[in-house]
Amino acid sequence: MKAFTLQKTALTGNYAVAYAVKMAKPHVIAAYPITPQTSIVEKLAEFVEKGELKARFVNVESEFSAMSVVYGAAMAGARVFTATSSHGLLYMYEATWWAALSRAPVVMAVVTRTIGPPWNIHVEHNDILTLRDAGWIIAMAETVQEAFDLTLQAFRIAESAALPMAVGVDGFILSHSTEPVEIPPQEVVDKFLPPRRPDVPMLLRPGEPVAFGNLPSDNKIHAKHKITTVFEAQQEAKKIIIKADEEYGKLVGRRYGGLVEWYRADDAKHVVVCAGAWCSDAKHAVDSLRARGVSVGLMRMRFIRPFPREEITKLDQYSTVVVYDRDITPLGGVLGLEVNAALSHARVVNIVAGIAGVDFDSRRFYETIQNAIEGGYKELEFVV
Amino acid sequence: MSFRLDQLPKKKYVVPGNAACAGCGMMIGLKILGMALGEEAVLSIPASCASVVQGLAPRSGVAMPILNVPFASAAAVATGIAEAYKTLGVRGHAVVWAGDGGTADIGFATLSGAAERNSNILYVMYDNEAYMNTGIQRSSSTPRAAWTTTTPVGKRERKKDVALLMVMHGVPYVATANIAYPQDFYRKLKRAAEIEGFKFIHLHAPCPPGWRYDPAKTAEVARLAVETGMWILWEYDHGQLKLNPPSTIYADKSKRKPLKEYLKLQGRFAHLTDEDVKMLEEEIEDKWQTILALAKALPQRP
Numbered sequence: 001m002k003a004f005t006l007q008k009t010a011l012t013g014n015y016a017v018a019y020a021v022k023m024a025k026p027h028v029i030a031a032y033p034i035t036p037q038t039s040i041v042e043k044l045a046e047f048v049e050k051g052e053l054k055a056r057f058v059n060v061e062s063e064f065s066a067m068s069v070v071y072g073a074a075m076a077g078a079r080v081f082t083a084t085s086s087h088g089l090l091y092m093y094e095a096t097w098w099a100a101l102s103r104a105p106v107v108m109a110v111v112t113r114t115i116g117p118p119w120n121i122h123v124e125h126n127d128i129l130t131l132r133d134a135g136w137i138i139a140m141a142e143t144v145q146e147a148f149d150l151t152l153q154a155f156r157i158a159e160s161a162a163l164p165m166a167v168g169v170d171g172f173i174l175s176h177s178t179e180p181v182e183i184p185p186q187e188v189v190d191k192f193l194p195p196r197r198p199d200v201p202m203l204l205r206p207g208e209p210v211a212f213g214n215l216p217s218d219n220k221i222h223a224k225h226k227i228t229t230v231f232e233a234q235q236e237a238k239k240i241i242i243k244a245d246e247e248y249g250k251l252v253g254r255r256y257g258g259l260v261e262w263y264r265a266d267d268a269k270h271v272v273v274c275a276g277a278w279c280s281d282a283k284h285a286v287d288s289l290r291a292r293g294v295s296v297g298l299m300r301m302r303f304i305r306p307f308p309r310e311e312i313t314k315l316d317q318y319s320t321v322v323v324y325d326r327d328i329t330p331l332g333g334v335l336g337l338e339v340n341a342a343l344s345h346a347r348v349v350n351i352v353a354g355i356a357g358v359d360f361d362s363r364r365f366y367e368t369i370q371n372a373i374e375g376g377y378k379e380l381e382f383v384v
Numbered sequence: 385m386s387f388r389l390d391q392l393p394k395k396k397y398v399v400p401g402n403a404a405c406a407g408c409g410m411m412i413g414l415k416i417l418g419m420a421l422g423e424e425a426v427l428s429i430p431a432s433c434a435s436v437v438q439g440l441a442p443r444s445g446v447a448m449p450i451l452n453v454p455f456a457s458a459a460a461v462a463t464g465i466a467e468a469y470k471t472l473g474v475r476g477h478a479v480v481w482a483g484d485g486g487t488a489d490i491g492f493a494t495l496s497g498a499a500e501r502n503s504n505i506l507y508v509m510y511d512n513e514a515y516m517n518t519g520i521q522r523s524s525s526t527p528r529a530a531w532t533t534t535t536p537v538g539k540r541e542r543k544k545d546v547a548l549l550m551v552m553h554g555v556p557y558v559a560t561a562n563i564a565y566p567q568d569f570y571r572k573l574k575r576a577a578e579i580e581g582f583k584f585i586h587l588h589a590p591c592p593p594g595w596r597y598d599p600a601k602t603a604e605v606a607r608l609a610v611e612t613g614m615w616i617l618w619e620y621d622h623g624q625l626k627l628n629p630p631s632t633i634y635a636d637k638s639k640r641k642p643l644k645e646y647l648k649l650q651g652r653f654a655h656l657t658d659e660d661v662k663m664l665e666e667e668i669e670d671k672w673q674t675i676l677a678l679a680k681a682l683p684q685r686p
Contacts, residue, residue, distance in 0.1 A: 027471040028464060056467040060460065061497030068457035068494070072428065072464025075451055077472060080464075094454050198472065204449055204465070206476030207423045211444035213452030214435060221441070 006182040006253070013144045013174035016181050017083070017109045017167070018043035020151035022053045023189045026107075027078035027196070030058040030069035034088040035121045036171040037111040041083055063088040067095035067106070074104040075212070077198025079155060082106070085171060086113035086127045093130065096164070100135030101229055102212070103201035105158035106165075109151060112140075112276070112326075113171040114356050122357020123171040125276060126327040129304065129334045131166055135230045137237055138304040140168035140275045142261075144179035149254060150302075153244045156193050160244075161237040162201045163229075168304075170277035171357075184252045192251050234306035241303060259308035264290060265297025270373050271315055273339055274324040275301040278360060282324065285365035296369060301335065309342055316345045322372040324365075326354040332380045340379075353383040392570070395447075397422040402445025404437040407599025409589035409606060410510045411437060412563040414446060414481065417508065420573035422448055425479040425506075426465055430458040430491060432483035433517045433591075434510070456490045458482050459498035462505040470504070477577055480507040484525035485515045488546050495546075499553040499582050506576050506583040509546060512591035520594045528667065529660045531596075531652040538655060542667060547586035551620045551678070555582040558620040559628075562588040564606035568617060568628055575621070588615045596651020605649055613640040613668050616675055625679045635676060637669065 011019065018040050021029070029048070031041035047053035056073075060066045063084050070080035084092065089110060099106050110131075114124040131138055137157060141147040147169045158165040169175050202212060216222040242258040249255030263283055265271050274282050279300045289296050299315065301308065315321045321343065325333020336350025349372040354360035364383070371377055397418020404411040410433055417425065427450045429435050435452050439445040453461045458480045466478035487495055487509040498505060514532045515521040522532040524544040531538055550558045556579050561569035569587065576583035590606050592599040609615035610631060617631040627635060634640045643665050647653040656664075 028467045030460075030464070054471070056471055058463060058467055058503075059501060060463075061493055061500070064456060065460035065463075065494050065497055068453070068460030069464040069467070071457075072451070072453075072461035072478075073468035074464070075461075076426075076465040076468035076474070078464075078468035080468075095457055098454050098457075204426060204451060205474060206426050206449065209444065209447045209449055211438050211441065211446065211450045211452070214438040214441045214444060214450070217440035217443070 004185050004188060006184055008180060008182055010178050011144060011181045012039065012176055012178050013147045013169045014039040014111065014176065015043055016144045016148040017151045017169060018047070019183060020148045021081050022047050023186060024079065024152055024155040024193055025053070026055050026081045028056045028058065028070060028073035028080045029082065030060050030066045031082050032060050032063045032066045032084070032088060034063070034085045036113060036175045037083045037085045037088070037109065040109055040111070063092040064095055067092035067099065070106050071095060071099045071102070071104050074099070074106050075102060075202070076204050077196065079159070079196040080106055081108070083109040083111065085111045086115055089127045089130065090115065096131060096136065097134045099164045101226070103162040103229060103233070104164055105162055105200060107151070107154045107158050108164065108166045109169055110166045111169045111171050111175045120356055121171065123173055124326055124355055124357060125168070128166055128168045129327050132305055132334065135163065136305060137161065137163050137165040138168065139165065139302055140304065141174060142277055142279045142300060144174055144177065145181050146256065147174055148181055148183070149248065152189060152193065153248055156244050157237065157240055159196060159200060160240045161233060163233055163237060168276060173277040188251050192248060237306050256302055259303040259306070260311045261300040261302055263298040263300065265299055267295070268297030269295035269318065270320040270322065271318040272296065272298040272322045272324065272369055273301065273315070273335065274298070275304060275335060276326060278324070278326065278354060281360070281362040282365045284362035285369055288362070288366050289369060294370065294373065296373065307338060312339055312342045315339065316343050318346050320373050321346045321348045322369055323348060323350045325350060325352045328352050328355055336380065348379060349377050350380045351377070351383055352381070355384070358384060392419050393422065395422060397447045399445050399447055401439065402437050403439045405593055405599070407592040407602040408437065409563045409591060409602050410434060410512060412602070413508070413510050413569065413587050413589050416566050416569050417479070417481070417573060418448060420570050421477055421479065421577055424475070424477050424577065426476055427451065428453050428458045428462040428465065428478065428480050430482050430486040431455040431517070432486050433512070434481050434483065436517060455486055456494050458486060458491060459494045459503070459505065459507060462507070463498050463503040466504045478505045480505060482507070482509055484509060484511045484513060485523040488525040488544050489523050496553065499550055499555050499584070502555060502581045504580055504582070506585070508585045508587055510587045510589040512589050512594060514594055516591050516594040529653065529656055529664060531655060538660070547584065550584040551625065555584065556622055557583040560586045560588070560615070560617055562606050562610055562615055562617060563590070564603045564610065565617065572619065594652070596654070597649050601649060605646070608641065608646040608649070610634070611641045612643045612646040613637070613672060614643060614646050616672065618675055623683050625682050627675070627679065635672065643668065
């Protein structure tokens with residue numbers, strides 16, 4: 001039983017992220033403005049100015065510098081945070097790879113937004129998914145509450161795994177929508193989140209010579225480092241994520257189920273796979289289909305990286321796996337491709353929808369899930 | 385501030401076995417940095433010759449903590465280190481050691497950003513006047529008329545003056561230096577380390593393979609740059625700009641050695657006509673007039 005009262009309030013997704021960051025007490029925050037991320041760092045700047053958060057807030061001239069500042073601070077042993085969206089993430093791209101291969105525990109909110117041209121500020125997931133090969137841990141929130149919880153957990157996960165972590169928050173759908181949020185007391189957060197160890201990934205101090213990142217004497221050393229960082233560290237991170245979810249559940253009273261969340265899937269014949277805010281609409285559609293006797297459930301990918309292979313392999317027992325992507329690549333959707341590659345029996349239908357912020361509500365989920373199950377779709381469908 | 389050479393720290397911060405070319409000017413600069421700030425500096429080094437001369441991991445030929453960082457990022461990474469140290473209560477200097485390409489070209493926005501927000505870093509631009517690490521390609525800091533592999537008939541544009549651009553950012557401290565004058569560079573590093581905020585030192589660092597001269601002549605080439613007036617030693621400290629010796633006497637044009645003495649040692653200038661030399665001399669004189677005018681015009685605030 002919890003021995004405290006949760007503070008109940010109403011926040012936008014962006015403010016929820018800002019409050020979570022404040023409670024994590026970072027040492028250094030750097031950011032560059034880009035819609036729809038801006039109100040996160042505006043709120044953080046306000047916290048710092050009011051003295052409510054004792055962090056260094058660095059206004060930079062580009063997203064590339066935002067990532068570089070928090071990278072340098074993280075390598076020097078600080079707890080760090082930045083936030084970005086869309087083109088901002090693309091502009092900082094080189095530094096995101098450098099951070100991951102340095103094992104720098106950077107935490108970043110990515111308020112997901114369409115990549116142009118044309119300029120378009122509405123939601124799409126292509127931006128955050130560009131991090132999928134870079135060695136980052138990538139989580140995606142479904143609700144404002146989860147955006148808060150994931151942001152807080154991200155500091156513990158990133159610092160334990162010595163990997164950077166991105167928290168995806170759907171642009172406008174979550175970032176600018178107000179929902180009820182429960183905020184745990186600071187002492188509970190402090191219990192959940194241990195202090196930053198300054199020697200992770202290395203101790204960078206004056207008078208203590210060390211060269212990080214110079215040319216390797218043997219390329220095999222570099223190759224092993226890459227395998228460890230890009231693949232093995234991700235496998236290790238799975239345990240850290242599951243443990244963080246469990247302990248957060250014990251302390252705060254909310255658990256999500258680790259890397260994925262199952263919804264009415266136990267006894268279902270067919271299953272829907274999705275990630276991000278629109279999973280709430282998909283769940284409504286599942287409820288409506290269930291009410292009409294269609295045997296369907298849902299698996300929500302809370303984490304894109306590490307890739308939840310063990311959980312996704314279980315999808316092979318379903319007749320139809322309908323994977324929704326709010327992103328587009330020349331081969332189809334990212335999640336569709338990755339889920340398909342992990343399965344050998346189930347029929348996979350990949351629906352690429354909601355691109356460029358096109359509205360996709362529970363009614364459209366209902367229609368398209370039904371169509372996919374009934375065989376009305378090929379293995380890859382684009383829905384506008 | 386005066387000091388005696390025999391009282392400089394004996395500890396070597398650039399150790400034998402490093403991977404620098406014979407006669408590397410930048411490596412002389414790094415030695416002086418070690419003497420001045422070896423126990424206090426944490427270096428951010430972007431892609432450059434400086435990332436190679438350290439030698440091969442897991443070893444290093446430079447006995448200072450070094451974070452190797454992406455090409456354009458150094459001023460921002462150093463800012464992050466400085467901000468982290470500030471909140472964590474760690475004493476030390478976040479130092480950038482970057483080449484002219486990483487500073488004047490690809491890293492310029494990052495540099496300008498750090499200067500404008502007065503980040504507490506010391507940025508040293510060692511200037512070998514081209515992309516030497518990748519095989520002598522032109523940078524915006526390559527002097528006019530100089531041969532490089534991407535300017536096979538000589539560069540047509542003038543050299544970008546990054547140090548003056550930093551002065552125009554209104555930062556606390558900017559200086560030029562030259563590896564043939566180690567006392568001057570040492571003193572400037574020490575002075576910079578006393579100052580809170582953004583510090584920039586522009587270091588002239590000759591490169592034997594890139595400039596096409598005998599590696600034994602690095603100090604001579606560097607000294608001639610000052611003696612011919614091609615390189616001016618000056619210092620901008622909290623609003624006041626002044627010349628430093630020995631450049632002070634070269635304000636008088638008649639005291640300067642002929643520019644040709646500097647040029648003739650270097651194969652990169654071998655193709656120059658008398659007309660080219662005259663044009664360069666005029667540019668040098670223009671630069672002197674600019675510096676002297678600034679020394680007079682800038683507010684004389686302590």
